[in-house]
Amino acid sequence: GAVVSQHPSWVICKSGTSVKIECRSLDFQATTMFWYRQFPKQSLMLMATSNEGSKATYEQGVEKDKFLINHASLTLSTLTVTSAHPEDSSFYICSARDVRGIEYSNQPQHFGDGTRLSIL
Amino acid sequence: EDKVVQSPLSLVVHEGDTVTLNCSYEVTNFRSLLWYKQEKKAPTFLFMLTSSGIEKKSGRLSSILDKKELFSILNITATQTGDSAVYLCAVEGYGNNDMRFGAGTRLTVKP
Numbered sequence: 001g002a003v004v005s006q007h008p009s010w011v012i013c014k015s016g017t018s019v020k021i022e023c024r025s026l027d028f029q030a031t032t033m034f035w036y037r038q039f040p041k042q043s044l045m046l047m048a049t050s051n052e053g054s055k056a057t058y059e060q061g062v063e064k065d066k067f068l069i070n071h072a073s074l075t076l077s078t079l080t081v082t083s084a085h086p087e088d089s090s091f092y093i094c095s096a097r098d099v100r101g102i103e104y105s106n107q108p109q110h111f112g113d114g115t116r117l118s119i120l
Numbered sequence: 121e122d123k124v125v126q127s128p129l130s131l132v133v134h135e136g137d138t139v140t141l142n143c144s145y146e147v148t149n150f151r152s153l154l155w156y157k158q159e160k161k162a163p164t165f166l167f168m169l170t171s172s173g174i175e176k177k178s179g180r181l182s183s184i185l186d187k188k189e190l191f192s193i194l195n196i197t198a199t200q201t202g203d204s205a206v207y208l209c210a211v212e213g214y215g216n217n218d219m220r221f222g223a224g225t226r227l228t229v230k231p
Binding site: 111 | 165
């Protein structure tokens with residue numbers, strides 16, 4: 001089945017550092033990927049929709065300049081948290097859906113394993 | 121605005137018990153409702169529901185959707201400690217491609 005790989009799984013770094021998180025679709029092409037953030041004991045909140053070859057669409061309240069998204073190929077989207085601060089510490093998860101040749105409404109989204117980001 | 125409300129927020133049961141988790145929703149141009157199980161990492165897919173009244177079943181888990189009353193339930197029979205997790209409900213609407221999640225139900229199954 002469809003597999004989404006996310007890397008790294010855990011990052012600890014100092015305040016002010018920029019951190020890049022990769023999301024790859026391993027056995028399918030994803031023109032669209034999604035980035036979520038989850039704080040402890042809270043649900044997943046959509047941050048942005050990553051579109052291959054075009055600009056990402058950000059949800060209200062998410063800073064575009066802080067959370068840079070690049071979707072340069074059909075199998076890779078990256079999220080860069082720029083100048084990270086302790087309040088950016090969270091669990092970041094990406095997802096994608098395999099829409100090749102199939103009515104996409106019948107296919108669920110699949111998640112990467114997530115990246116736990118801790119900013120000291 | 122799309123909204124997903126899950127209840128209860130937390131639930132503690134003993135092994136062997138049957139549980140029912142609830143999810144009500146409001147979404148523009150409903151397309152599907154999904155259930156996920158989340159343990160320590162990212163959510164894993166359980167069910168995708170698009171039609172009313174058709175039960176989906178996988179082992180001890182089952183789910184059904186009521187598009188008239190705008191809710192879904194997830195049933196787990198003969199619960200085991202390995203069922204302890206957060207169960208997330210999400211909805212998708214036509215016109216967008218993303219999911220909106222509920223707050224989740226934290227299920228704890230005690231031996």
